[in-house]
Amino acid sequence: MCNQISEEDILTSIRNGNDTLQKLMDDTGASTGCGTCSNSVRKILARELNAPRA
Numbered sequence: 001m002c003n004q005i006s007e008e009d010i011l012t013s014i015r016n017g018n019d020t021l022q023k024l025m026d027d028t029g030a031s032t033g034c035g036t037c038s039n040s041v042r043k044i045l046a047r048e049l050n051a052p053r054a
Helices: 007-015 021-028 038-050
Strands: none
Touching: 007 021, 007 038, 021 038
């Protein structure tokens, strides 16, 4: 994805309670460089927060 951070890293961070873009940035470092991946990170976050839970 970016900064050598994978989508799985982002998913793990979300599952660990990081439920805002800022929290994800702080935890993973995603979207802290040029910001090009911020839309992708936001989409993953929205998808996961809106996913039905078992």
